[in-house]
Structures are given as structure tokens and as C-alpha cells.
Amino acid sequence: MNGFLAIVRRDLRLAFRQGLDSLMVVAFFVIAVVLFPFGVGPQPNTLARIAPGVIWVAALLASMLSLERLFQTDYEDGSLELLALQPVALEITVMAKVTVHWLTTGLPLIVAAPLLGVLMNLPEDGYMPLMIALTLGTPTLSLIGAIGAALILGSRRGGILLSLLVLPLYIPVLIFGVSAVDVVIGGFSAKPQLLILSGLLVGALPLCPWAGAAAVRQGLE
Amino acid sequence: MFHRFANPARFLRFAAVIQPWIAGLTVLLFAVGLYLGLLASPADYQQGETVRMMYVHVPSAWMALFCYTGMAISCGVALIWKHPLADLAAKATAPVGASFTFLALVTGSLWGKPMWGAWWVWDARLTSMLVLFFLYLGYMALNNAFDDPGRGSKASSILALVGFVNVPIIKFSVDWWNTLHQPASVVKMGGPAIHASILSPLLVMGVAFTTYYLWVLLIRIRREVTANKVRALQMRQASRGEQ
Amino acid sequence: MQNHHLGSSLSLFTGTDLVCFRGGRTVFAGLGFALSPGEALMLRGPNGSGKSSLLRLMAGLGQPLEGALTWSDESIANDPEAHNARLHYIGHADPVKPVLTVTENLRFWATLRPGFGNGEDAIASALEKLGIGHLADVPGRFLSAGQKRRVNLARILAAPASLWLLDEPQTALDRAAEKNLKDAIADHRAGGGMVAISSHAENSLANARELDINQFRADSP
Numbered sequence: 001m002n003g004f005l006a007i008v009r010r011d012l013r014l015a016f017r018q019g020l021d022s023l024m025v026v027a028f029f030v031i032a033v034v035l036f037p038f039g040v041g042p043q044p045n046t047l048a049r050i051a052p053g054v055i056w057v058a059a060l061l062a063s064m065l066s067l068e069r070l071f072q073t074d075y076e077d078g079s080l081e082l083l084a085l086q087p088v089a090l091e092i093t094v095m096a097k098v099t100v101h102w103l104t105t106g107l108p109l110i111v112a113a114p115l116l117g118v119l120m121n122l123p124e125d126g127y128m129p130l131m132i133a134l135t136l137g138t139p140t141l142s143l144i145g146a147i148g149a150a151l152i153l154g155s156r157r158g159g160i161l162l163s164l165l166v167l168p169l170y171i172p173v174l175i176f177g178v179s180a181v182d183v184v185i186g187g188f189s190a191k192p193q194l195l196i197l198s199g200l201l202v203g204a205l206p207l208c209p210w211a212g213a214a215a216v217r218q219g220l221e
Numbered sequence: 222m223f224h225r226f227a228n229p230a231r232f233l234r235f236a237a238v239i240q241p242w243i244a245g246l247t248v249l250l251f252a253v254g255l256y257l258g259l260l261a262s263p264a265d266y267q268q269g270e271t272v273r274m275m276y277v278h279v280p281s282a283w284m285a286l287f288c289y290t291g292m293a294i295s296c297g298v299a300l301i302w303k304h305p306l307a308d309l310a311a312k313a314t315a316p317v318g319a320s321f322t323f324l325a326l327v328t329g330s331l332w333g334k335p336m337w338g339a340w341w342v343w344d345a346r347l348t349s350m351l352v353l354f355f356l357y358l359g360y361m362a363l364n365n366a367f368d369d370p371g372r373g374s375k376a377s378s379i380l381a382l383v384g385f386v387n388v389p390i391i392k393f394s395v396d397w398w399n400t401l402h403q404p405a406s407v408v409k410m411g412g413p414a415i416h417a418s419i420l421s422p423l424l425v426m427g428v429a430f431t432t433y434y435l436w437v438l439l440i441r442i443r444r445e446v447t448a449n450k451v452r453a454l455q456m457r458q459a460s461r462g463e464q
Numbered sequence: 465m466q467n468h469h470l471g472s473s474l475s476l477f478t479g480t481d482l483v484c485f486r487g488g489r490t491v492f493a494g495l496g497f498a499l500s501p502g503e504a505l506m507l508r509g510p511n512g513s514g515k516s517s518l519l520r521l522m523a524g525l526g527q528p529l530e531g532a533l534t535w536s537d538e539s540i541a542n543d544p545e546a547h548n549a550r551l552h553y554i555g556h557a558d559p560v561k562p563v564l565t566v567t568e569n570l571r572f573w574a575t576l577r578p579g580f581g582n583g584e585d586a587i588a589s590a591l592e593k594l595g596i597g598h599l600a601d602v603p604g605r606f607l608s609a610g611q612k613r614r615v616n617l618a619r620i621l622a623a624p625a626s627l628w629l630l631d632e633p634q635t636a637l638d639r640a641a642e643k644n645l646k647d648a649i650a651d652h653r654a655g656g657g658m659v660a661i662s663s664h665a666e667n668s669l670a671n672a673r674e675l676d677i678n679q680f681r682a683d684s685p
Contacts, residue, residue, distance in 0.1 A: 006575045010564075017563035078557025085523055086576040087549035147383055151376045155366035164362055165380060168355040169387050172394035179401060200390070211383055214300075218375040221486075221526035369487045449488075456489045 003088030007096035015104045021069075022104045025062050026112045032058040033116045044121045051120035052130060052181035058116075059109050059134060060170050063141045066105045067166065068159045070097055070149040071216065080153075081220050090213040098139075098146045098209065106138030126181045129190045133180040136197040137173045143201075143208035144169050150215035172200060229306055233446060236439045243436045250429035257422035274332040276422055280430040281325035282346070285353055286388075288318025288434065292360070293385035296378035306442070308374045311381065312364060313441035317434055319357035325350050345399035349392050356384045370452070475500050477522075477627060477658060482531035483682070484517045490682035491517050495531075497675055499658045501626070504649065504669050507662040509677035515662035516556070518677060519629045522660055523553045549578050551627040552620035556635075558612040562605030566591070566615050569604060570622050577623035590621035594644050609636040614644075621648060628652060630661040 015021060036054050040046055074080040083093050113134055117127055148166040152158050180193035258276035265272035295311035298304055329347045330340050341347075360377050367373040475498035484491040491514040499505055507515040521528050524544050533540045540547040560569050570587045591597045594614045599607070607615065613636045620628060628649070634642055649659055649669060661669070668674070 003576050006572060010572045013568075014561060014563060074559075076557075077559045077561075078555050079559035079561070081525060081555060082553065082559055082573070084525065085548050085551065085553050086573075087545045087578055088576055089545060147379070151363060151380055152366070154372065155363070155376075156368070157366060161362055161366055164355070165359045168352050168359065168391070169383070171352060172387075172390050175394045175398045179398070196394075207386070211379060215376065215379050218372070218379065221372075221375075371486075371488055452488055456487075 003086065004092050004096045004099075007083070007088075007093055008099055011097065011100040012103065015100065021066065022108050025066050025105045026108045028065060029058050029062040029109055029112055030116060032061060033120065036120070047121040048123055051117065051122040052126060052178045052185075054120060055113060055116050055122075055130065056134075056137075056174055056177045056181075059113070059138065060141060060167075060174060062109060063105050063138060064145060064163060064166055064170075065159075066101065067142075067145040067149045068152070068162055070101055070146060071153055071219075072149070072158065075153045075219070080216065084216065084220055090216060091209045094146055094150070094212040094216060095209040098142045098212075101146070102139050102142040106134075106142055109138060110134045122181075123185045126185045129180045129184040129194070132194060133177045133190075133197060136194060136201055137177045140173050140197070140201045140204045141170060143204040143212075144173075146212040147208055147215055150212050150219055153216070153219035173197065176200070229446065232306055233443060236443055240436065240439050243432055243439065247429060247432040247436050250425060250432060254422055254425035254429045257425055262418050262422050268336065271332060271335050272419075274328050275419070276426045278325055278328035278332055279423060280427045281321045281328060282350060283427055284430045284434060285318060285322040285325050285350060287431070288314050288321060289353060289356070289381075289385065289388065292318060293381050296381040299374065300378050300382070308378070309442045309445045310438065311378065312374060313438055313445060315357055315361050315364065317437050317441070319354065319361065321430070321434075322350055322354040322357060326354060343399065345396045348395050348399065352391050352395065353388070356388070360384070477533075477535050479522070479528075479533045480531055482518070482521065482533070483529040484514055484521060485529040486514075486517055486526075490529075492677055492680040493530075493682035495677065495680040497660075499627075499660065501656040501658060502653050504653060504659040504661065504672040506668055506672045506674045507660065507677060508674055513677045513681065515677055516631050519553070519631050519660060519662060520555075522627075523551060523629050524548070525553075550625055551629060552623075552625045553629045553631075554616060554620065554633050555631050558609075558616040560604040560607060560612045560615050563603060565601050565603050566596070566607070566618075567600045569615060570619055573619050574623045577625070583622075586622045587618070590618040593621055593648060594618050595640060610638060610641065613637055614641055617645060617648070626657050628657065628659045628661075630659065632662055632664065634663060 033054055036050065037047060040050065071080055074083065084090055086093075110131060113130055114127055116122075117130060122130070145162075145166050148162050148169075151165060152162050155161060176193045176196045180190040180197065183193065184190045254276065259273055262273075264270050292311045292314045295307045295314065298307035299311060326347065329344075329350065333342055333344070333347070334340055360381055363380055364373045364377040367376070477499040478497065480496045482495040483493045484495075491512075495518065497505060507518060509515055520526055521533065524533075524540055524547050527541060535547065535550070560566075564572070567587055570590070571583065574583050574587060588597065588600065591600055594617055596611060596614050596618065599611060599615070604612070604615075613633075617633065633645060637645065646669070649661075653659065659669075661672075
């Protein structure tokens, strides 16, 4: 646990001192969503209809964009191999990195989401389920993404490859995340969707750090 | 000296013996299957002659899943027991599986046009196939993304296993999403009641596709083994140059 | 962590019949070594002969294709974290984060080690031993290559570990720093520590065993 906290603390400190990374993620999130009214026209009904999907897709892309650096900088300066050589299980190290990724991207996205709901004319009933679904879904995105980020270490084409690896695996989160908002707007309960999102998170919590650690290990060999 | 693991001589001898037999069997099965499917079986009372597309589409979809399963198992064997043939088999399977998936998508689309009046409909099965196609693409891209082929095969093995765990989850969520967004009146492909006159050519074609896959697999593994030998020779030259 | 009680006649850390397969070729085969408390092993050989590969195998970054690495007759692969707890590794890169001060950098690595108690003193004295006490509060981005290397070396002095694996540690060091390093290694050995070191430098350590890796080349016809 000490090792976990030490890595979280150090990575948060790095993130804050390096400055604007999280802000850039949020900026991307906002601008990606803002493109849609230009694309489909500003009719409030159209925007309201597509709002949950657009917000979720933009959140997914924003979360993915910052994944590339999850292990990359530590890999390049030799920190990652040293982290793998500490008396801390590599799974714990990966979990710490995922936690920091969520704190610096997932959490700001959740905070920014209501603003985008306003811009997209999201019906009032949709805000609550959107926030809950994002809270349950974005950690899963960070967890799955960590595997992809570890797999591309040392490869010839990083970022674009990462999107090909990770996006298909994001589809279930997207489906249930959007559906949770849609059904509430339609007047039903989102309980099944939110339960499934929780289930995905609970499944990803032990499996992804394990697979991510295996991926880091082969990347360091 | 090649490392003994990089030189699976026993497999090569076995492959050389078995390959002509598999090739012959494939040709024979295709001849029978196509005859039964295209000439000897009746046209569908609703869909007419287009139903014959099924004899290519359904086996392709089977093989798309079969190949991914086989690939994931090979990857597991390669990771756990470090068996080099398993690595080669997985690497050789991926493009074949991707081709089957692509074939299933194209035939599905061609079949769907007269039925749905559109080239593409977000039908649950077709959508799952599309995602599977992306999983194949990701595997192949990752496999080729490293200068060291050993790194590529290890990384992509882990990806294949992660993808394999995810396939049922994706399938489930796509089905859910589909029922949510589409009226149930859409005719499901290869519906529940299959008559025997349709089933037997379908099964023959399924077996023919499988033997075809084994045939291509053998060719590709033998090619990979040869390529590895060439690579080892080049490396030996490079490391000799330094002395 | 102390191994004084083990008789020095008994080798503590051994490798037998090691085969290293990397980058599609067999780097070396049939290689063996033995290290007892207080001993040093100098790895010799031209570029590409596998000095770094051997040190990485000793550290547990990757596993030998064949052969065994044992610590008190137990395979190091059985408990990687226990092995990590008793080793320090210096690789090609110096993981010094540019936005953290030298002390912050060292403190992070030290907190991951077991039994890191009176930490601040240990860090200060490690910096003094390498002649960079004045850099304690300087951010990593202002350091030269030689200074970064000395910070990395201070890292292994700040928290004790019985096995040092040093991959060309003299890189970028001036003569005074090289002297500091030699003194540190001598201290470490006097306290029962072990060192495996690869080096191009002609000058060798006192009473060190030499291992010429070139004689284990596997690709000679």
C-alpha cells in the first residue's frame, strides 16, 4: 500500500508540475463536442437527441488521447524498468498509474460534462445518469487503456496504434454509458445499464492491472 | 547453429507429408459443397436465389470466430509454455481469420441488400463481425509494430487474449444495443428452423472452409519458419561484422 | 538484508548454464557465474556480446531461455519481489525527473524500498559521498549528464541492498566522480555486499573476478 501511495503521489506531483496536460484533455473534450453543432446544425431537438452519444464518444476519445503518455515517459527515461525492479508488485504499480490517469483525465471530464450537456441541449433528466455513468465508466476506460498503453511501449507507431487496439474494447462501455442516459430521458430506470457498467468496472479492476503488468514486463524484456 | 527452438524440423517433415492430403481434401469438399449449395438445394421461398449466399456467409462467420479462438489459444500456449510453433501458428492465423471476417462482412452486406434494401444495416451479427474485424486488425498491426519480431509476437499475444476475454462482452453489448434500437421485425439471418436440404451443404461448406484454413495455415507456418532462418542468417552476419 | 552470517565459501548468487535469447538471436549460451558476499564480478566483452543482457537477467528483467539463476539455492523467479528488495540496478538511462528536485527524485525511490527509516539523512549523506551535496534542491532539468548519473548512483547509496548490478556506471563521470564510485563500491563490498559490473574502462576493481562473456558466444559456427 505504501508503494501504491508513493507512486500515486509522485505521478500526481509530476502531472501538476508538468502543468497543462489535464487541462488539454478537457479542452479537447469540449472542442470535440462543440464541433457537432457545426456538423449537424444547431436545432435544439437534434442536439438533444444526440447529446448523450456525442458527449460519451468525446469523453472516450479524450481519455484515450492521454493514454499514450501513461507509461511512455517513464519507459523512455528508464524509470519504468526501475519501477519494475522495486519490491512493489508490478500490478500495484500499474494500478497506481491507472489511478493517476483517472484522477488527471477521468475526473476532469466528469466535472466538465454538465457544461457540455448545456451546450448540447441535454434534457434535464439526463444530467444525473450522465454523471453517474461517467463516474462508473471512465475508470474502466483507464483500466482497459493501460493494457494498450503498455503494449505499445517501444513500438514504431505509438498513438495511432493505441487507438486501434483500445477503441474496439471501449465499445461496451460506450453502449451502456449512452444507454443509461437515453433511457432516463425516455422515462425509464437506468438501473440495468448502471449495474452492467459497475459489473464491467468490477471485472476490469483485477484483470486489467494483471494484464497490464504482463504487458509492461514483456515491454521491458 | 540455429537454436533448436527456432528450427522445428519435425514439424516441417510432418507438414510436408500432410499438406498435399489437406489440399486434395479441400478441393474435393469445395466441389461437393458448392454443387450441393448452388445446384442441388432448393431456393428459399421468401428470399429466392439470394439465400445461396448463406453457403459462403455462414461458414465465413464460423471461421472468423474459430480462427480468433484458435489464435487466442495459440497465443496462450506461446505465452505460458513459450512454444515457438504456437507463436507462428497465431501469427499465421491472424490474416486468414481477418480475411474470413471480411468475407463474412462483404457477403452479409450483399445478402442484406435485397433483404433490407440497404448495403449496410446495423444488424447485431454484422456489427459484432465488424468489431471482430477491428480486433484482428489491431492484432496484426501490433504484431508488425516492432523491430524485434519477438517483442511483436509477445505483445500481440497478450492483446489477443485480452480481446478473447472481451469478445463475449462485446457480443452481449452489441446484441443489447441492437434490440434497443431496432424493431424486432427484422429477419434474422440463418433463422432458427433450418431444413435438412440447407443444412447438409452448409455443413459440407463449413468443413471445406476448415480444411482450407488448415491448408493455408501449413503454408504460412512453413513460410514463417523459412523467413526466421533467413533472419537468423542475417543476424549472424551482423554480429560477425563486429569482431 | 545482511548476509554476513553466510560463509563466504558458499556462493550466494549463482547462474548456471544460462542461455540468453534476445532480438531473435542467441546472445550467449552455457554461461555460468558465482558471487559470494564481498565479491565483485567484472563483465568483459565487446559490444553486443551480452554484458547488458546478462545484467538484466541477473536483475530479473526477462528470463533466460535455459539455465537457472539462484539466490541461496532458490530460483530468483520464485519470488521476484524478494529479489528486487535485495538488488540495485543501474542501467543505461538515468531516471531523473526534470520537474522534481534531486532530493525529491531520490526520496521517491527510497520510499519504495523496505526499511527506509531515517531517510532524509541517508539521502543527504549519499549525495555527499558522490560530491553533489550542493545539488540537493536543484530540479532535475538543470543537471548535466554527469550530474544525472551521479544522482542515479546516489539512489543506490541512499537505501541498502546487498546486490549491485551496474551497467557501465562510469559513463559520463569525470575522474573525481569515478573515484567516488570506486570508494562506494569498496565500502559496499567491505560490508558484505556484492557487485556485478560491466565496463569498458581498462582500470579494474581490486580483487574482482573477471568474466569474459565473449567465450560464451552462441553463434559461432
